Amino acid sequence: xxxxxxxxxxxxxxxxxxxxxxxxxxxxxxxxxxxxxxxxxxxxxxxxxxxxxxxxxxxxxxxxxxxxxxxxxxxxxxxxxxxxxxxxxxxxxxxxxxxxxxx
Amino acid sequence: xxxxxxxxxxxxxxxxxxxxxxxxxxxxxxxxxxxxxxxxxxxxxxxxxxxxxxxxxxxxxxxxxxxxxxxxxxxxxxxxxxxxxxxxxxxxxxxxxxxxxxxxxxxxxxxxxxxxxxxxxxxxxxxxxxxxxxxxxxxxxxxxxxxxxxxxxxxxxxxxxxxxxxxxxxxxxxxxxxxxxxxxxxxxxxxxxxxxxxxxxxxxxxxxxxxxxxxxxxxxxxxxxxxxxxxxxxxxxxxxxxxxxxxxxxxxxxxxxxxxxxxxxxxxxxxxxxxxxxxxxxxxxxxx
Numbered sequence: 001x002x003x004x005x006x007x008x009x010x011x012x013x014x015x016x017x018x019x020x021x022x023x024x025x026x027x028x029x030x031x032x033x034x035x036x037x038x039x040x041x042x043x044x045x046x047x048x049x050x051x052x053x054x055x056x057x058x059x060x061x062x063x064x065x066x067x068x069x070x071x072x073x074x075x076x077x078x079x080x081x082x083x084x085x086x087x088x089x090x091x092x093x094x095x096x097x098x099x100x101x102x103x
Numbered sequence: 104x105x106x107x108x109x110x111x112x113x114x115x116x117x118x119x120x121x122x123x124x125x126x127x128x129x130x131x132x133x134x135x136x137x138x139x140x141x142x143x144x145x146x147x148x149x150x151x152x153x154x155x156x157x158x159x160x161x162x163x164x165x166x167x168x169x170x171x172x173x174x175x176x177x178x179x180x181x182x183x184x185x186x187x188x189x190x191x192x193x194x195x196x197x198x199x200x201x202x203x204x205x206x207x208x209x210x211x212x213x214x215x216x217x218x219x220x221x222x223x224x225x226x227x228x229x230x231x232x233x234x235x236x237x238x239x240x241x242x243x244x245x246x247x248x249x250x251x252x253x254x255x256x257x258x259x260x261x262x263x264x265x266x267x268x269x270x271x272x273x274x275x276x277x278x279x280x281x282x283x284x285x286x287x288x289x290x291x292x293x294x295x296x297x298x299x300x301x302x303x304x305x306x307x308x309x310x311x312x313x314x315x316x317x318x319x320x321x322x323x324x325x326x327x328x329x330x331x332x333x334x335x336x337x338x339x340x341x342x343x344x345x346x347x348x349x350x351x352x353x354x355x356x357x358x359x360x361x362x363x364x365x366x367x368x369x370x371x372x373x374x375x376x377x378x379x380x381x382x383x384x385x386x387x388x389x390x391x
Binding site for chain 1: 185225226227228230234235236238239240297298313327328329330331332333334335340348349
């Protein structure tokens with residue numbers, strides 16, 4: 001399962017990670033997000049220690065969503081060493097996400 | 104409930120309908136636009152027409168052929184596909200249809216609005232689905248680009264979010280009046296560095312927080328966005344059975360990319376029909 005991001009753990013899990021991090025910005029009411037969710041969870045169980053796979057609920061974490069200027073969901077953002085290196089909007093396959101993470 | 108609703112009445116859609124009918128499935132074709140063939144003057148590389156055939160004539164022939172076989176072909180604009188656990192709901196301005204499976208064969212829309220800033224600001228203020236992204240734009244200044252049923256459908260969702268709406272028709276005539284500001288000149292630029300701040304048209308400049316695009320006939324990509332089907336470069340991604348990542352949702356023809364040719368579109372239609380038939384038979388077995 002993907003890790004749930006909150007403003008309390010964001011710094012630790014995402015910004016300070018020494019592995020690439022994928023964050024899936026999503027919401028429960030968002031139909032495409034409901035298709036993306038299981039793909040992200042499956043990715044999480046496959047990549048194991050190679051990368052961090054996380055989800056951020058934009059309803060619960062509006063400050064973070066605003067800070068990262070998320071205006072369309074699902075938005076998938078890859079962080080490396082605390083910096084954004086890639087981002088994509090819309091549902092993406094596991095293979096695409098792996099490519100983005102480089103694992 | 105209908106076995107299969109086919110959206111699009113071009114070569115892929117009609118071929119699929121003919122095969123499904125032969126498999127004794129209950130099928131409905133819905134489409135408004137005649138697609139790429141409508142504008143093709145003469146087709147000279149298709150089997151069986153020694154002096155070529157006019158694109159529009161060929162597509163009309165296909166529709167007539169389907170109707171002769173007893174297939175319903177409705178001239179309506181599909182504005183939304185929704186999936187529940189039990190069925191797909193296909194919405195047109197005046198009707199809703201329920202189906203066990205849906206085949207998207209709407210062709211490939213050549214992006215009509217590819218101006219400066221369009222690519223770069225997608226997801227950063229430019230959006231394609233009000234129910235998906237409207238949440239981020241409550242009480243904001245919004246623009247909606249479009250002029251027909253598709254735009255009106257999006258507009259009714261947008262009116263729940265904000266009062267500040269401007270409709271941009273891109274030089275087209277509105278098919279029904281709206282109670283908002285209307286701009287008819289064409290957009291020449293989407294303005295903004297990391298997020299959208301406005302649009303420029305041939306004759307003016309406007310500030311906005313968001314722009315939603317619902318121009319012309321909804322494309323395969325527009326449907327995909329709303330249900331969460333995976334796209335690659337605006338093509339629907341399908342597996343070897345022509346099924347998208349959504350169970351029961353299929354796609355064929357130009358909508359899935361590859362060689363944009365008639366022969367390939369018909370082949371896709373036939374293959375998709377075969378796999379849909381298998382799926383319908385499986386569903387039947389399960390329900391027994």
